[in-house]
Amino acid sequence: MIFDVAGVVRGLLPIICVLVLTYLISLTFFRLFLHPLASFPGPRVAAVTSWYEFYWNVVKGGRFLWEIERIHQHYGPVVRITPDELHIADPDFYHEVYSPPCKKQDKEKNYVRLGGQDGSALTTVDHHLHRLRVSALAPFFSKQAVEKIEPLIQSKVNRLCAYFDSCIHPGTVVTVSHAALALTVDIISSYAYGESYDCLQRADLGSEFRKILVSANEGYAILRHFHWLHAVMHRLHRWGCNTSPYIVWQKHIAEQTVSMCSLHREGKLPAGTMFQAILDSSLPDREKEPRRLSVEAQTLLHAGSETSAKTLEIILFHLLEDTAKLERLRAELVAIMPEPTNSVSWNELRSLPYLSAVIQEGIRLQFGITTRSPRVSHTPMLYKDMVIPAETPVSMLTWFVHTNEAIFPHPLEFDPDRWTLAAEHGIRLEKYLTSFGKGSRRCLGVNLAYAQITITLATLLRQFEFELFESTIDDVTPARDCFIAYPRKGCKGVRFRVIGRVGK
Numbered sequence: 001m002i003f004d005v006a007g008v009v010r011g012l013l014p015i016i017c018v019l020v021l022t023y024l025i026s027l028t029f030f031r032l033f034l035h036p037l038a039s040f041p042g043p044r045v046a047a048v049t050s051w052y053e054f055y056w057n058v059v060k061g062g063r064f065l066w067e068i069e070r071i072h073q074h075y076g077p078v079v080r081i082t083p084d085e086l087h088i089a090d091p092d093f094y095h096e097v098y099s100p101p102c103k104k105q106d107k108e109k110n111y112v113r114l115g116g117q118d119g120s121a122l123t124t125v126d127h128h129l130h131r132l133r134v135s136a137l138a139p140f141f142s143k144q145a146v147e148k149i150e151p152l153i154q155s156k157v158n159r160l161c162a163y164f165d166s167c168i169h170p171g172t173v174v175t176v177s178h179a180a181l182a183l184t185v186d187i188i189s190s191y192a193y194g195e196s197y198d199c200l201q202r203a204d205l206g207s208e209f210r211k212i213l214v215s216a217n218e219g220y221a222i223l224r225h226f227h228w229l230h231a232v233m234h235r236l237h238r239w240g241c242n243t244s245p246y247i248v249w250q251k252h253i254a255e256q257t258v259s260m261c262s263l264h265r266e267g268k269l270p271a272g273t274m275f276q277a278i279l280d281s282s283l284p285d286r287e288k289e290p291r292r293l294s295v296e297a298q299t300l301l302h303a304g305s306e307t308s309a310k311t312l313e314i315i316l317f318h319l320l321e322d323t324a325k326l327e328r329l330r331a332e333l334v335a336i337m338p339e340p341t342n343s344v345s346w347n348e349l350r351s352l353p354y355l356s357a358v359i360q361e362g363i364r365l366q367f368g369i370t371t372r373s374p375r376v377s378h379t380p381m382l383y384k385d386m387v388i389p390a391e392t393p394v395s396m397l398t399w400f401v402h403t404n405e406a407i408f409p410h411p412l413e414f415d416p417d418r419w420t421l422a423a424e425h426g427i428r429l430e431k432y433l434t435s436f437g438k439g440s441r442r443c444l445g446v447n448l449a450y451a452q453i454t455i456t457l458a459t460l461l462r463q464f465e466f467e468l469f470e471s472t473i474d475d476v477t478p479a480r481d482c483f484i485a486y487p488r489k490g491c492k493g494v495r496f497r498v499i500g501r502v503g504k
């Protein structure tokens with residue numbers, strides 16, 4: 001007897017269709033009327049399906065953030081943006097959602113899956129495990145630790161100056177984000193791994209690594225929905241298919257980590273690296289496994305490079321565009337750096353009020369991470385008269401804090417004086433600076449970020465004259481959420497010519 005497969009499928013198809021339809025109708029009914037978030041305002045379509053987010057972020061290219069903005073304008077400060085997640089736009093509630101370590105709060109699992117591999121502090125869901133992991137890393141990023149590596153930072157900045165010297169030619173145009181990223185990657189790779197990626201030594205400033213980061217950032221929107229794609233790509237890689245350069249890089253770090261662990265066993269691991277900080281810590285052995293260390297190493301490079309580089313790009317654009325601000329900053333720098341090549345400590349530089357204000361304003365306009373990083377509280381949260389059920393992922397994007405007109409008037413303008421004026425009036429505007437996040441999961445690299453941005457700006461602006469090249473405000477205006485804010489597609493980023501050395 002010949003088994004009629006086609007006939008069986010034909011016979012089953014109507015039943016399968018009815019079952020799928022019944023499931024979808026029941027799910028829709030549940031999400032609209034029975035779900036714990038059913039009473040929260042927001043578009044019905046967002047309550048019913050995550051394809052809504054998919055549409056705005058994947059089809060429309062990173063535009064969900066601005067759709068959330070529209071939703072807030074329509075429905076108020078608390079909105080349901082996916083079937084399971086609430087978003088709140090109220091700067092004064094930020095500290096409740098991103099709360100200090102004393103309050104047990106997890107990260108949401110879909111967010112931490114973006115990177116594909118759990119194991120780093122950044123990608124840890126559980127509150128207590130996160131506290132444990134951070135305990136080993138925090139001393140590595142403390143103010144004192146960063147002050148100790150100032151010579152390393154300065155040496156990389158000097159290398160950047162040498163690169164700019166080679167660009168003093170009217171026909172040479174520098175893409176600022178490329179140069180800035182080469183710098184930050186070289187700093188964090190030297191510090192964390194004890195082995196510099198040396199992007200600044202290369203004519204293309206390490207374009208390969210840059211592409212890896214950008215493609216990973218652009219891929220996050222898809223991975224939020226289909227995180228299993230990571231596993232597929234790793235499997236394909238194992239079978240010899242040339243998948244993404246990101247996977248190749250992950251493999252490279254994994255191998256580097258294994259050799260670091262053997263050096264440590266032999267007592268030959270160079271002091272001062274992230275590997276040493278973790279391997280010599282009191283963390284349990286399972287936390288010192290090469291696989292986990294490798295994920296931590298990847299995260300540090302990823303988290304610590306593009307964010308700081310973008311901030312530098314934004315600040316340089318605004319200063320070169322408004323020479324009054326540039327000259328005011330230079331005058332302040334000249335007072336403590338009479339010779340252009342004087343090097344001054346981070347400690348001295350951070351006492352300069354205008355430089356500090358310029359940096360705060362750049363960090364504000366960088367907007368930190370523009371992808372939602374929801375928190376999950378294990379107890380109900382109260383927002384005004386609304387009770388947010390326990391275990392609900394709640395997010396608050398920095399975009400909504402930093403563009404709040406009441407706190408930052410003309411929010412998209414680069415106005416360092418808002419910081420100097422606030423300081424003069426005793427107003428603690430930093431409370432609303434959320435680029436680094438807040439609370440227990442706040443950025444660990446804050447000190448390193450400030451140190452490298454401060455030293456780089458002071459050195460470059462004291463030593464070089466630059467001139468913008470075909471760059472406009474569009475090059476630094478957020479238009480796409482690709483984990484961090486990217487300008488609209490097609491923008492070439494801020495570019496300048498290096499006119500020459502100051503005073504020559």
Ligand code: HEM
Pocket residue numbers: 121122123134188299300301303304305307308311363366367368369373434435436437440441442443444445446448449
């Ligand atoms: C202007 C520069 C930077 C900005 C705006 C920034 C922003 C952030 C934000 C918003 C988070 C929280 C992410 C979340 O909620 O999931 C974060 C976490 C983190 N950042 Fe940064 N970052 C910057 C520079 C750096 C640097 C230079 C490093 C050094 C490697 C670094 C390392 C980290 C780490 C390790 C975490 C995870 C912290 C944890 O979960 O405990 N960041 N960063």
